[in-house]
Amino acid sequence: MTSFLNPFDSGALGAGPAGPAGPGALSIALVSEHASPLATLGGVDAGGQNVHVACLAGALADRGHRVTVYTRRDATHLPERAALRAGVEVHHVPAGPPEQIPKDELLPHMGEFGRYLARVWRSRPPDLVHSHFWMSGLAALRATRELGLPLLHTYHALGTVKRRHQQFADTSPPKRISLETEVGLGCDRVIATCRDEVAELGRMGVPAAKVGIVPCGVDTDLFTPRGPVAERGDQRHQVLQLGRLVPRKGAAVSVAALAELPETELVVVGGPPAERLDQDPEIRRLRTLARETGVADRVRxxxxxxxxxxxxxxxAADVVLCPADYEPFGIVPLEAMACGRPVVASAVGGQLDTVADPATGRLVPPRDPAALARAVAELLGDSVLREASGEAGRRRVLRRYDWGQVAAATEAAYCEVLDAKPVVTRAGAV
Known part of the structure; x- marks a missing residue:
């Protein structure tokens, strides 16, 4: 049975030396079909997965490995290969037209993506492949089956969860869930990011023996309590929501809660560039809500x-809000805690693992502005409590979610798969 890499076991993460522990230098292929590590963040399809792939690649390179990230070429000016940093190269795969395409419309191009990977890897195979998101898993599964390469997979989000929450608004391809199950059954190991995902995979029929947990990480040198502080408004308190500006992230809940939080400014970070905000439908919806609730002058x-x-x-924020309807993992709570800020988050998905209530903040029911306002008001009303929560959050991140620890745990998963995989010679003999 596969052992879990449990983020709640202090011995599971961060063990071992700073450099490669057992395998020596590996050639690692990370497949991330829509989430390029080179992308500008904040768009509808550019968020936590882009950060995860970029940071994981860098942390694995820091451990001495050679990493290539394979992502779809979505613009004509992109070169075939580009250096991300020392030890990490981005390979742009020609699959579909070289233009921006919503991720939910990329499935027809995954066959071409997989065939391209097989052609490239036939002459120079990596030691292992780690795919990210279900469509990347399909493309990687095609190539690794053909070539006999080890495959690990991280979903980042599951179709069952999306369909449950979005229902008829879900724009995923109809076959997503069955194809996700195919990836889970076909790969050598699933690397889940939280306990909630493990349970969901079990309901999909993916055996627990194939699943281990390695959480997402955060750059604790970049996200730190020390450093410049952004300019604040003229209100006594400031709360902040950061991330992709899509309805499920719950910015409307934060706007509605603001009516119960006097002398408080809400800063919403994300979405299109500032000069295009007026054309964005989600911004227009949130501005209308702010006017209707009488807080338009306190939302920025x-x-x-x-x-x-x-x-x-x-x-600059007194409290960071993460009120998503659902959240497969959620990077923002880690970033906020790393900066020493308390977090009030909805009690869903990965946030159940990352936010320790009451030590580092509060967990509240999703889609409940009143509950969000009560939790935030408690923290805003007690500066000593806010400071203690922020300090506890920083300690928690350093102990469990630094990228060096996450890379070490990911490497351990790679080693388990490599140790269990039969070695196939060029002649095909084991």
Whole structure:
């Protein structure tokens, strides 16, 4: 039976030396069909997965491995290969037209993606493949089956959860759930990011023996309590919501809660660039709600911002809000805690693992503005409590979610798969 890499076991993460522990230098292929590590963050399809792939690749390179990230070429100006940093290369795969396509419309191009991977890997095979998101898993499964390569998979989000919450608004391909199950059964190992995902995979029929947990990570050198602080407004308190500006992230819940939080400004970070905010339908919806609830003068939308500006914005906030309807993992709570800020998050998905209530913040029911307002008001009303929660959050992140620890745990999963995989010679003999 496969052992779990449990993020709640202090011995599971961060063990071993800073460099490669057992396998020596590996050639690792990360497949991320829509989430390029080079993408600008904040768009509808550019968020936590892009950060995860970029940071995991870098942390694995820091452990001495050679990493290539395979992502779809979605613009004509992109080169075939581009260096992300020392030890990490991005390979743009020609699959479908070289233009932006919503991720839910990419499935017809995954056969072409998989055939391209097989052609590239036939002459220079990686030691192992780690796919990210279900469509990447389909493309990687095609190539690894043909070539006999080890395959690990991280879903980042599951169709069963999306369909349950979005119902008729779900734009995923109809076959998504069955294809996700095919990936889970066909790969050598599933690397889940939280306990909630493990339970969901079990209901899908993916055996627990194939699943281990390695959480997402955060850059604790970039996200730190020390450093520049963004300019604040003239209200006594400031709360902040950061992330993709889509309805399921719950910004409407934060706007509605603001009516119960006097002398407080809400800063919403994400979405299109500031100059295009007026054309964005979600911004227009949120502005209408703010006017209807009488808080329009206390809500500020920044639009998408460069990733380098995010830590200073987090440090300026008294409390960070993460009120998503559902959240497969959620990077923002980690970033906020790493900056020493308390978090009030909905009690869903990965946030059940990352936010420790009451130590590092509060967990509240999703879609409940009143509950969100009560939790935030408790923290805003007690500066000593806010400081203690922020310090506890920073300690929790350093102990469990630093990218060095996450890379070590991921490497351990790679080693288990490699140790169990028969070695096939070029002649096909074991």
């Amino acid at each position: 939308f920044t639009g998408g911002v460069p990733s380098a500006d995010v830590p200073s914005l987090l440090r």
